[in-house]
Amino acid sequence: MPQPPLPHRPVEQPDVVASIRDDLADWRTWAARFVVLSFAILAGLAVVGFTWLCEQALAAFGRLTAQASWLPFVWTPAWLATLVWLTRRFAPGAAGSGIPQVMAALEPAVDDQHRGLFVSLRLSIAKALLTAGGLLGGLAMGREGPSVQIAAGVMHHARRYMPAGAPVSTHGLLVAGGAAGIAAAFNAPLAGIMFAIEELSRRFEQRNSGLIIAAIVLAGLMAVSVFGNSTYFGVIRVPELAAGFLLPALLVTLASGALGGVFSRLLYESLTGVTGRLAHWRQSNAVPFAAACGFVIALIGWVSGGSSFGSGYEYTRHLLDGHVDLPLLYVTLRFIATWLAVWSGVPGGVFAPSLAIGAGLGADIAVFTGFDGNSSALIALGMAGFLAAVTQAPLTAFIIVMEMVDGHAMVLTLMAAALGASLVSRWISSPLYGSLMQVQLGRLAVARAPGETIAAAGLGTPLR
Numbered sequence: 279m280p281q282p283p284l285p286h287r288p289v290e291q292p293d294v295v296a297s298i299r300d301d302l303a304d305w306r307t308w309a310a311r312f313v314v315l316s317f318a319i320l321a322g323l324a325v326v327g328f329t330w331l332c333e334q335a336l337a338a339f340g341r342l343t344a345q346a347s348w349l350p351f352v353w354t355p356a357w358l359a360t361l362v363w364l365t366r367r368f369a370p371g372a373a374g375s376g377i378p379q380v381m382a383a384l385e386p387a388v389d390d391q392h393r394g395l396f397v398s399l400r401l402s403i404a405k406a407l408l409t410a411g412g413l414l415g416g417l418a419m420g421r422e423g424p425s426v427q428i429a430a431g432v433m434h435h436a437r438r439y440m441p442a443g444a445p446v447s448t449h450g451l452l453v454a455g456g457a458a459g460i461a462a463a464f465n466a467p468l469a470g471i472m473f474a475i476e477e478l479s480r481r482f483e484q485r486n487s488g489l490i491i492a493a494i495v496l497a498g499l500m501a502v503s504v505f506g507n508s509t510y511f512g513v514i515r516v517p518e519l520a521a522g523f524l525l526p527a528l529l530v531t532l533a534s535g536a537l538g539g540v541f542s543r544l545l546y547e548s549l550t551g552v553t554g555r556l557a558h559w560r561q562s563n564a565v566p567f568a569a570a571c572g573f574v575i576a577l578i579g580w581v582s583g584g585s586s587f588g589s590g591y592e593y594t595r596h597l598l599d600g601h602v603d604l605p606l607l608y609v610t611l612r613f614i615a616t617w618l619a620v621w622s623g624v625p626g627g628v629f630a631p632s633l634a635i636g637a638g639l640g641a642d643i644a645v646f647t648g649f650d651g652n653s654s655a656l657i658a659l660g661m662a663g664f665l666a667a668v669t670q671a672p673l674t675a676f677i678i679v680m681e682m683v684d685g686h687a688m689v690l691t692l693m694a695a696a697l698g699a700s701l702v703s704r705w706i707s708s709p710l711y712g713s714l715m716q717v718q719l720g721r722l723a724v725a726r727a728p729g730e731t732i733a734a735a736g737l738g739t740p741l742r
Contacts, residue, residue: 306441306442306443306444306445307444307445309440309441309444310440310441310444310445310446311489313436313439313440313444313446314433314436314446314451314454314489314493315489315492315493315496316436317432317433317435317436317451317455317493318433318454318458318492318493318494318496318497319496319497319500320432321428321429321432321433321455321458321459321462321493321497322429322458322461322462322496322497322498322499322500322501323500324402324406324428324429324432325425325428325429325458325459325462325463325497325500325501326462326500326501326504327406328406328409328410328421328424328425328428329421329425329462329463329501331406331407331410332409332410332413332421332589334410335410335411335413335414336413336414336588336589338414339413339414339415339416339587339588340588343416343579343584343587347580350416350575350576350579350580350587351573351576351577351580353415353416353576354415354416354417354572354573354575354576354579355568355569355570355571355572355573355576356569356572357411357414357415357572358412358415358417358568358569358571358572358575358622358624359565359566359568359569359572361408361411361412361415361568361624361625362564362565362568362622362623362624363565364408365404365408365623365624365625366564366565366623368404369400369401369404369405369408370721371395371396371398371401371721372401372404372405372408372427372625373623373625374549374620374625374714375423375424375426375427375626375627375628375711375714376405376423376424376425376426376427376428376625376627377423377426377427377456377477377627377711378711378714378715378717378718379396379397379401379427379718380396380397380426380427380430380452380455380456380478381477381478381711381712381715381718382395382396382715382718382719382722383396383397383430383434383452384449384452384453384478384479385715385719387719387722388719388722390448392722393434393448395718395721395722396718397427397430397431397434397452397455398431398434398435399431399432399434399435400431401427401431402427402428402429402430402431402432405424405427405428405431405625406424406428408624408625409421409424409625409626409627411624412619412624412625412626413588413589413626415572415624416575416576416579416587416588417575417587417588417615417619417622417624417626418575418586418587418588418589418590418612418615418616418619418631418634419589419616419619419620419624419626419627419628419630419631420589420626420627420628420629420630420631420632421463421589421626421627421630422459422460422463422464422627422629422630423626423627423628423629424625424626424627425459425460425462425463425627426455426456426457426459426460426463427456427459428459429455429456429458429459429462429497430452430455430456430459431455432455433451433452433454433455433458433493434448434451434452434455436451437451446489449479450489450490452478453474453478453479453490454474454489454490454493454494456473456474456478457470457471457473457474457478457490457494458470458493458494458496458497458498459497460473460674460678461494461495461497461498461501462497462498462500462501463501463629464678464681464682465498465501465681465682466498466677466678466681466682467494467495467498467499468677468681469674469677469678469681470494470495470497470498471491471494471495472673472674472677473671473674474490474494476671476673476674477669477671477674477711522649523649523655525647526643526644526647526649526656527655527656527659527691527695529643529647530639530640530643530656530659530660530663530695531659531663531694531695531698531699531702532698532699532702533639533643533660533663534636534639534640534659534660534663534664534666534667534695534699535663535666535667535698535699535700535701535702535703536667536702536703536706537613537635537639537664537667538632538636538663538664538665538666538667538668538699538703539667539702539703539704539705539706539707540706540707541613541616541617541632541635541664541667541668542667542668542670542703542706542707542709542710543706543707543708544617545617545620545621545628545710546707546708546710546713546714548617548620548621549620549621549714549717550713550714550717564623567622567623568622568623568624571618571619571621571622572622574618575615575618575619575622578611578614578615578618579615581611582605582607582608582611582612582615583605585604585605585608585611585612586608586611586612586614586615587615589630589631589634590612590630590631590633590634590635590637591630591633591634593608593634593637593638594633594634594637594661597637597638597640597641597653597654597657598637598654598657598658598683600653600654604638604641604642608638609635609638609639609642612631612634612635612638613635616628616631616632616635628668629665629669629678632664632665632668632669633661633664633665633679633682635664636660636661636662636663636664636665637657637660637661638660639660639664640653640656640657640658640659640660640661641653641656641657641660643656643660644656644657654683655688655691658679658683658688658692659688659691659692659695661679661683662675662676662678662679662680662692662695662696662699663675663695663696663698663699664699665678665679665696666695666696666697666699666700666703667699667700667702667703668703668710669709669710669711670700670703670704670707670709670710671700672693672696672697672699672700673693673696675696675700676689676692676693676695676696676697679692679696680692
């Protein structure tokens with residue numbers, strides 16, 4: 279027996295002419311859109327310029343080490359001490375990755391008066407110069423996390439040019455800027471959008487979601503216009519998934535999750551430790567401590583034949599091309615070098631080193647298991663898994679790797695590895711950026727203390 283139709287209330291459809299007329303009549307909305315998209319272009323160009331500056335810094339360090347293998351033992355400690363002094367003296371808000379600062383600026387507890395502690399045009403300039411300076415010292419650090427703070431600072435500056443009553447909030451500008459930094463740094467607009475949802479905002483403002491996405495994509499297009507539309511690591515050759523691939527892939531997922539979780543916890547404990555003699559000495563003697571870190575980093579670089587210096591992109595590309603002849607203990611030495619670089623207090627990120635460590639881990643497991651297929655698939659899984667474990671943002675991690683290696687044929691495999699590794703990491707460590715965001719919010723309490731000023735809120739002290 280046929281059922282009677284369900285009762286429903288008809289939905290009134292919009293009047294097309296009236297909708298267009300109402301939309302065009304609000305000049306504030308169109309002025310706000312113009313400002314947002316204009317600053318999105320500027321944010322993308324800022325990241326492009328920052329990328330060029332970092333590449334020049336790395337090349338200059340390479341020329342330095344080519345002159346004499348002993349020079350880093352002198353240059354790296356002295357330069358790291360100088361960078362830490364400059365950071366503490368002039369731009370304490372630029373210390374670290376930059377992602378926790380943007381997350382802190384998005385907190386409802388932070389008002390407009392104090393948001394400059396975490397993001398501003400001045401901090402963006404300082405972040406670019408100091409991070410490039412770290413690469414000039416040969417540090418195993420990346421530029422992608424700093425790109426988030428740099429682009430967010432540029433987008434935040436757009437509020438000065440918004441018409442009164444514009445329907446774009448400061449929150450929306452910061453989300454768009456932070457995500458634009460990822461999109462432009464990795465030449466991966468999809469990763470930028472996912473990063474905005476997964477790490478920064480958790481949700482878009484419904485009214486302006488289209489505008490925010492357009493800003494992210496437009497910033498990413500600035501990178502495409504300069505660096506081209508090619509993927510960063512080329513195109514990997516994905517073999518057919520056979521039974522022999524399952525065990526190595528599972529080992530890569532578990533190992534990257536466990537090692538990434540340990541790395542995340544080690545970074546947090548090192549940066550926030552307030553007990554023990556070493557932690558106390560670091561807090562009281564940040565500049566000498568940075569010099570000591572620089573000497574050990576130079577020693578590790580000498581032992582590794584230079585493979586632990588820099589962000590690691592060249593070695594990652596080398597591995598994906600099928601050359602798995604890594605230096606002995608490459609993963610271990612780069613792991614320690616990156617930890618020391620972050621611990622020293624120099625501004626810089628961990629995205630690129632995480633990709634390099636994960637790639638090395640995937641290559642090692644391919645050799646260990648005697649995998650006779652194309653090792654590039656395991657290397658890509660290691661990259662996605664370790665990055666997801668460190669950041670605990672698995673969707674962003676797998677999309678970054680997918681877009682960087684043109685691994686669309688591995689979408690499900692990369693997603694499974696990222697999700698699995700992130701799960702293992704959560705058993706070991708709390709989310710790194712969320713934890714460090716709480717540390718950044720501690721600076722807000724200092725700034726609001728009676729008699730304190732925004733300039734004094736940094737206090738020139740290390741994170742604690």
